[in-house]
Amino acid sequence: MKFKTQKIAYWFFAPALLLLVLQIVYGFIMGFAHMGFDVLHDIIPFNTARAVHTNLLVVWLLLGFMGAAHYIIPEEADREIAWPKLAYVQLISFLLVGVTAIVCYHLNIWEGRKFLEIPRPLDYLVVANVLLFLANIGWTVWNGKRFTTTAIVLYMGLLAAALLYLPGMITFDNQTLDSFYRWWVVHLWVEGVWELIMGGILCFLLIKLTGVDREIVEKWLYIIVGLTFISGILGTGHHYYYIGVPRYWLIVGGIFSALEPLAFLGMAIYALYMARKGGRKHPNKTALTWTLGCAIMSFVGAGFLGFAHTLPQVNLWTHGTLVTAMHGHLAFWGAYAMIVFAMMAYSMPLMTGRKLWDTAASNYGFWISNIGMVAMTGAFAVAGVSQVVLERRTGIDFLEVQKEVEPHFFGLVLAAALFTVGILLFVLNFIRYGRPTDEALGADPAES
Amino acid sequence: MLSKSQARAFFLGGTGVFSLAFLALTYDSHRQVPHLTNEGNLTPQVIAGKEIWEDNNCMGCHTLFGEGAYYAPELTKVVERRGKDWMRLFLKDPQAMYPGERKMVQYDFTDEEIEEIIAFFEWCGKVDLNGFPADPPLGRVAAPVVTTGKTDVPKPQMFSTICAACHSVGGEGGNVGPALDLVGAKMERDAMKAWISDPQKIKPGTAMPQIPMTPEQLDEIVDYLLSLSENH
Numbered sequence: 001m002k003f004k005t006q007k008i009a010y011w012f013f014a015p016a017l018l019l020l021v022l023q024i025v026y027g028f029i030m031g032f033a034h035m036g037f038d039v040l041h042d043i044i045p046f047n048t049a050r051a052v053h054t055n056l057l058v059v060w061l062l063l064g065f066m067g068a069a070h071y072i073i074p075e076e077a078d079r080e081i082a083w084p085k086l087a088y089v090q091l092i093s094f095l096l097v098g099v100t101a102i103v104c105y106h107l108n109i110w111e112g113r114k115f116l117e118i119p120r121p122l123d124y125l126v127v128a129n130v131l132l133f134l135a136n137i138g139w140t141v142w143n144g145k146r147f148t149t150t151a152i153v154l155y156m157g158l159l160a161a162a163l164l165y166l167p168g169m170i171t172f173d174n175q176t177l178d179s180f181y182r183w184w185v186v187h188l189w190v191e192g193v194w195e196l197i198m199g200g201i202l203c204f205l206l207i208k209l210t211g212v213d214r215e216i217v218e219k220w221l222y223i224i225v226g227l228t229f230i231s232g233i234l235g236t237g238h239h240y241y242y243i244g245v246p247r248y249w250l251i252v253g254g255i256f257s258a259l260e261p262l263a264f265l266g267m268a269i270y271a272l273y274m275a276r277k278g279g280r281k282h283p284n285k286t287a288l289t290w291t292l293g294c295a296i297m298s299f300v301g302a303g304f305l306g307f308a309h310t311l312p313q314v315n316l317w318t319h320g321t322l323v324t325a326m327h328g329h330l331a332f333w334g335a336y337a338m339i340v341f342a343m344m345a346y347s348m349p350l351m352t353g354r355k356l357w358d359t360a361a362s363n364y365g366f367w368i369s370n371i372g373m374v375a376m377t378g379a380f381a382v383a384g385v386s387q388v389v390l391e392r393r394t395g396i397d398f399l400e401v402q403k404e405v406e407p408h409f410f411g412l413v414l415a416a417a418l419f420t421v422g423i424l425l426f427v428l429n430f431i432r433y434g435r436p437t438d439e440a441l442g443a444d445p446a447e448s
Numbered sequence: 449m450l451s452k453s454q455a456r457a458f459f460l461g462g463t464g465v466f467s468l469a470f471l472a473l474t475y476d477s478h479r480q481v482p483h484l485t486n487e488g489n490l491t492p493q494v495i496a497g498k499e500i501w502e503d504n505n506c507m508g509c510h511t512l513f514g515e516g517a518y519y520a521p522e523l524t525k526v527v528e529r530r531g532k533d534w535m536r537l538f539l540k541d542p543q544a545m546y547p548g549e550r551k552m553v554q555y556d557f558t559d560e561e562i563e564e565i566i567a568f569f570e571w572c573g574k575v576d577l578n579g580f581p582a583d584p585p586l587g588r589v590a591a592p593v594v595t596t597g598k599t600d601v602p603k604p605q606m607f608s609t610i611c612a613a614c615h616s617v618g619g620e621g622g623n624v625g626p627a628l629d630l631v632g633a634k635m636e637r638d639a640m641k642a643w644i645s646d647p648q649k650i651k652p653g654t655a656m657p658q659i660p661m662t663p664e665q666l667d668e669i670v671d672y673l674l675s676l677s678e679n680h
Contacts, residue, residue, distance in 0.1 A: 034519065038551060045553045046519045047508025105505075112502035114516055149452075173495045175572060176485045179515060180477065219452040226459035233466040234473075242580030243513045244485045245477045250578060252473065316582050320514030320522055387518075395584030397624045398521040399549055 001350045001444060003074040005081035007436035010351050011088065012067030013344050015095055016060040017427050020337075023056035024420055031416060034402075034409040044106065051105045051117040057332060058115070059098040064340030065197050066091075069137050069154060071347045072204050076151035077144025083136050090132040097125045113178065115186050116168045123169055130162045149218035150203045153225060157196030164188050176244035183239040190332075191232045191260060191302075198298075198339045199225045199267070205291045205346055206271060208444075210278025217274060224266045231259035238310045242319055250312040257310040264303030264335075271295035283445055284349060286362040290342035293366065297338055301330030305377070317392045322405070323384035330377040344430065352433040353440030361429040369422025375415035383408035484576045497568025500561055509552070512572060514580060520552065524581060527570045533609035535566055537659065545657045547648060601675040604668040610659055611669065617676065625656065632677030640670050 001007070029040055029049040038046065074081055081087060101118045104110060110117040118126070141147070141155050168185035172178045203221045207214050237253020271292055282288065305327040309318040318324070345362065349355055356362075383405040391401040481487070501507070507516035512523050526535065538545045539562045542552035557565065598618070612621035615628045635643070642649075644666060647656035661669075 030519075033550075036550075041551050041553075045509075045551075047505045047517070047553070050508045050517050050519070051505060108504065110503075110505050112505035112507055114507050117505060117508075149456075173490055173498065174481065174485055174487060175498060175513070176481055176575060177478075179513060180474075180481075215452060219450065219455045222452070222455035222459040223450075226455070226462045229459070229463040230466050233463070233470045236470065237473075240477075242577045243515070244481065244575040244577055246480045246484065247578055248473070249477075316580060319580060320511040320516070320518070322518050325518060391584075392582070393584050393586050395587035395623070397622065399546065400624065402550065 001347075001436075001440050002442065003080050004438055004441070005084045005087075006071045006074050006347075007351050007438075008081060008084060008087045008091075009067040009071035009347055010436045011091055012063045012070065013340075013348075013430070015091075016063035016067065016340065017344075017430060019056050019060040019063070019098070020423065021427065023053055023060065024416070024423065026053040026056065027416060028413065031409055031413045035406050035413065036403075048105050048108075051110060052102055054115055055098075055101060055105070055117060059094075061332075061336050061340060063091075063094070064336075064343065065158065065194075065201075066094075066133055068197075068201050068340065068343040069133075069158060071343070071351075072154060072201065073137055073140050073144075073151055076146070076148045076154075076204070077141050078146050079140065079144050081136065082139040082143065086132060086136050090129060090136065093125070094129050094133075097122055097129060113168075113182055116182060120169075127162075127165065130165070134159055134162055148214070149221060150200055150207070150214075153196055153203070153221060154200030157193050157198075157200055160193040160196065161189055164193060179243045180240065180245060183236055187236045187239055188233070190336075191235060192229065194336060195228045195232070195263070196225050198294075198335060199228070201339050201343055202267070202271060202291065202295065205287065205342055206274045206278075208346065209280070209282045209284065209288045209291060210274050211280025211282070212274045212278045220270050220274075224263060224270055227263040227266055228260075231256050231263055235260050238312075238315065241312050241315055254310070254312050258307060260310075261299065261303030261307045264299040268295045268299040283355070283357040284346060285358045286366070287342055287346035289363075289366055290338055290345050293370065294334065294338035294342050297330065297334030297370065299334075301327070301332075301334035301377070305330055317388050318384070321384050321387045321392065322380055323388060326377055326380035326384050329380060330373060333373045341426065348430060348433045350444050351436035351440055353437060354433050356429070356432060359429060359432075361425045361432070365422050365425035365429060367422070368425065369419050372415050372417075372419025372422055376412055376419060379408050379412035379415055383412070486571070486574055489571055489574070491567065493564050493567040494571045495568075496561075497564035497566070497571075500557070500565050501568060504553075504555060513575075513577060520550070522581060523569060523572070524575075524577065525573045527566060527573050530613045531609045532566055533606075534613045535569075536562055537610065539565060547655060547657055548653050549655060599672065599675040599678075601672050604665065604672055606659075606661060606665050607669055607672060628673055628676070630677055632674040637670055637674060640673065641666060644669065 026044075026049045029044055030046060030053060032038070033041075033046050033049070040049075044052075070081060070087060101122050104119050104122075105117065109119055111119060137155060137158065141151055144151070164185055167181045170181055172181070199221055203217055206212065207217050234252050234256035237249040238257040240249035240253055272295065275288065275292055309315055309323050309327060349357060386405050386408070387401055390396045390404060391398060501512070506512075506523075509517050509520035510523050511518065511521075514522065514524070530538070536559075539555075539557055542554065546552075603617075607617075611628075614622040614624035615626065616623060617628050619627075621627075631640070643656075644659070646658055647654045648658065
């Protein structure tokens with residue numbers, strides 16, 4: 001750690017992990033409901049659990065990104081964060097808005113649009129809040145002693161994510177148009193600008209952990225995010241096959257979303273190549289494991305499993321089935337959860353000064369959570385493919401098919417329990433570092 | 449080898465070109481959507497139905513146009529599949545229609561709200577969705593068609609609108625419950641009446657719902673079902 005204000009990152013990371021644990025709790029509620037034990041139906045019906053589960057995901061990942069930005073930007077811009085107090089105000093207000101939204105979902109107050117359920121008045125608060133964040137980080141970048149590609153790509157990703165939140169706030173009487181612009185937010189976030197954020201964080205970590213020359217790492221970053229946008233922007237079309245827009249989206253969406261795995265494949269090869277090429281032996285092996293793990297799992301989850309049901313001929317049958325949940329879980333875990341974990345694993349020893357580089361808890365945490373998540377993906381895959389064959393291809397009634405796939409949800413819950421053990425080990429390890437301290441200034445082996 | 453500024457140009461150029469292409473296609477989609485979705489039929493009743501859909505986060509369990517959660521049925525063609533009378537009964541008391549099964553929240557909709565919801569689904573069902581949801585291609589293999597169903601007794605209206613959502617006669621109708629072509633050969637008149645009037649009493653835990661009906665309607669249905677096997 002070079003600057004005192006980098007410590008702010010910790011205060012974003014800690015609540016992010018707390019919300020992740022809460023997200024998992026709501027996941028279990030849904031898993032049990034799918035098994036036939038919807039015992040909480042009267043207090044937390046499925047649609048509440050579902051909205052809480054996905055919204056907590058978005059909130060904790062955003063907290064993770066914001067925390068990462070507070071750590072990375074001072075180092076890249078070579079100066080302190082412009083207004084540290086503002087960062088805390090922004091953090092607390094962001095958490096308040098998030099918690100209020102979660103409470104609202106338990107009271108049947110929401111907008112009822114998948115992923116964008118948050119009630120309208122809170123939308124405005126989110127916008128105001130994110131503007132504070134962008135102003136603070138932006139001012140720091142703008143008045144920095146140096147401009148780096150890493151900082152600019154990261155900032156552009158955060159800025160574009162904020163701008164793309166706005167189309168989701170336009171309402172239409174026509175369900176088709178409503179859906180059309182909802183994907184501008186959801187798709188262009190996760191298969192577009194969030195990849196800029198992920199790329200920026202990945203780039204920072206590779207420079208620090210592998211010691212490869214910045215110019216080379218950053219050059220390839222441009223190529224990767226270029227591939228992401230070339231495929232991902234028109235790849236939005238894979239959400240437009242069957243919602244009431246013209247037929248050409250089948251061709252446009254089919255071709256460009258089939259190219260999307262290339263960006264993730266590029267990212268994986270890039271990270272592995274840099275790690276091999278790098279001469280530096282950074283003691284923080286756990287951080288490197290999470291970084292490379294992220295690059296590989298994002299290719300498997302987002303790239304490969306996305307491709308598995310993105311072609312229109314396949315999607316006609318899998319659209320709106322549990323196959324989507326299969327892809328969704330591994331994609332978010334691999335691409336976004338793991339990059340946030342990598343950033344936490346990298347920065348915690350440096351912010352706290354405790355040189356717990358490579359502990360048993362952190363290693364087991366990595367493997368157990370990943371094996372658990374892969375097993376969950378497998379359970380979703382079997383349930384999803386069964387649903388497609390029985391319901392969509394054979395015409396057996398929905399509820400009858402759901403009974404057929406109940407055993408796979410038992411498998412899912414078991415796998416999720418394993419995943420949870422891995423997450424709890426990571427959290428335990430996180431707690432062991434304690435609080436960040438100014439005594440940790442200059443403790444980064446990458447700078448010696 | 450590629451320089452950093454060339455890499456940057458690739459990123460900026462690629463993003464620019466494909467963003468413009470995306471905006472052009474968006475413009476064209478906007479132009480065609482009114483026609484593809486029959487926008488002229490978006491009555492205040494349909495819009496009110498859409499608001500109910502959103503205010504209760506129905507998408508948190510169901511899918512519509514294949515979008516939503518995967519806990520409850522896809523609803524794009526629900527009016528075509530179940531019929532309005534069945535939906536009216538169902539929306540009044542969802543759990544009564546599927547006793548002991550996966551639960552839907554009891555929303556206590558008014559009659560007016562129910563009509564609005566149905567109007568919204570009816571509009572959705574007519575949007576041109578490029579062939580979604582597709583008919584199951586293997587359907588005939590799973591449910592071989594029984595070709596009885598011949599009788600001189602006219603099919604009661606209630607049978608067509610409610611019972612047929614789950615049961616089939618002559619290969620027409622739902623496949624949730626058993627086909628009823630030969631039920632008259634297995635059941636006496638009184639047993640059949642007792643069963644339909646209160647299924648839970650005869651077989652606790654059955655998935656068969658208790659459908660509210662007048663004694664006349666009950667007689668009509670029983671007459672019809674018995675006549676199917678008399679002529680067989």
